Amino acid sequence: MARQQDEDITRCSICGQEPVGSDFPRRVCPRCDALALNDAARPARAAGDAGSGDNPVSIDGKQCWRMYGSGGWVTMLDDANCRDLYEFCKRNELPLTE
Numbered sequence: 001m002a003r004q005q006d007e008d009i010t011r012c013s014i015c016g017q018e019p020v021g022s023d024f025p026r027r028v029c030p031r032c033d034a035l036a037l038n039d040a041a042r043p044a045r046a047a048g049d050a051g052s053g054d055n056p057v058s059i060d061g062k063q064c065w066r067m068y069g070s071g072g073w074v075t076m077l078d079d080a081n082c083r084d085l086y087e088f089c090k091r092n093e094l095p096l097t098e
C-alpha cells in the first residue's frame, strides 16, 4: 500500500523508482537518462553547450525525446511513438525549443 505522501511524488517513467519533477510529462531520471542510446545504438550525446543533441533516444528499448536547452536537457518517455520532436511537443502541449 502506498502511503499518502507517496502519491504526490512523480517517479521516473523508465525505472519507476527515482523521483522526478512533475513540470514535464513522463520524465526520465538522470540515472536512466545516462543509459540513453541514439539511433546508431551509441550512447546519446549532447553538444558542448547542451543546446542540441541526439533525438530521439532509446532507453531500455523505449523511445524518448529530449528537449535541449542551455545548460542541460529534459528527457521524456514517448508513449505514442511520435515521428519527430515537433509531433511529441504538440501532443504533450510542450513549447518547441527550436
Ligand SMILES: [Zn+2]
Binding pocket: 012, 013, 014, 015, 016, 017, 018, 028, 029, 030, 031, 032, 033
Ligand atoms: Zn529512472
